[in-house]
Amino acid sequence: MSKRSDQITLVAGGAGFIGSHLCRALLDRGETVLCLDNLQTARPSNLRLLERDERFEFIEADIVNPLPLDVLERTWSIGRVYNLACAASPPQYQANPEHTMLTNVVGTDHLLRLAERADARFLLTSTSEVYGDPEAHPQHEDYRGWVNCTGPRACYDEGKRAAEAMAFDFARMERTDVRVARIFNTYGPQMHPDDGRVVSNLICQALSGNDITIYGDGTQTRSFCYVSDMVEGLIALMESEQVQAEPINLGNPNEISVNELLTHILALTGSDADVVHRSLPVDDPRRRRPDISRAQRLLGWQPRVSLEEGLAATCAWFAGEIDGGRVPRPTAPDRVRASVA
């Protein structure tokens, strides 16, 4: 089902971190983009950059509510629906857990029904959190997870699991052509400086000379994917004709400990800030690494930006954001500089 050039691509959550990079990439491909966002965790400056493009339109809307008339009236012209709407950082999604759950369940239902009426292809951004604190390592899509359904992360983890279940029901009943990406930790420019994710936390603390907070002893591992790689993966998945109704892991399989991440960031920022240890958050996963063999096989996709390159670009961007250039600005390598908006 290829997309006609006159069709609109709807991106819910398009003013957020990954969403704003995705909108930019879609515009660069010549697509017309309609962004829906309730601005809960969006950075307004992400939107201002996009609004310079006449093929970009923004509508402020919460997908938990019935979709605006302005969108419904254009149903016939929508060819693709990306759903990225949902706060991704634990402090943000836990601030209003009921809304997080409703965003994933009711909001996803609204967008799936829109895609069904429009005969549009639908992509859900799910998460590695569906694997919980995994017993299987690395995490393959067939692993069913170890998730606490009563803990403080459940509004997000179980919300995403429910959203996946609903998307696959729409696919099974041949109501909508569905794609599901299970995204692993993604980082890069245009993250919210204080949204509480590990990469932005450590960089901002290092650049501002504040104490650096490490939760637990820092031996817990993560695999960090640079945002331009993630966006390429999402578009490849949306446009793939090979993928059946099956989830696809997207992430970078290069696994490092939080302590190793900190060492890289201290070297890049020249920071000698003190490190303070705090207890690990409840249900924090100990290990995270995607098995991306399915994405490699079906999409021909794999990450291209190394951690060193991606972190340099991200530190350079944050240095400009948080301190107006008082701190020495690390240089972004040429290969990733283009994606630093």
Ligand SMILES: NC(=O)c1ccc[n+]([C@@H]2O[C@H](COP(=O)([O-])OP(=O)(O)OC[C@H]3O[C@@H](n4cnc5c(N)ncnc54)[C@H](O)[C@@H]3O)[C@@H](O)[C@H]2O)c1
């Ligand atoms: N960044 C990561 O490492 C990561 C990892 C796994 C999954 N994901 C998923 O990718 C998607 C994007 O993540 P992100 O890192 O860009 O997060 P983000 O918080 O920066 O962006 C989410 C966007 O969705 C909007 N939003 C939230 N609830 C909404 C609602 N009810 N209606 C309309 N808009 C709403 C927010 O205002 C924000 O602009 C999310 O669905 C997230 O679960 C991200």
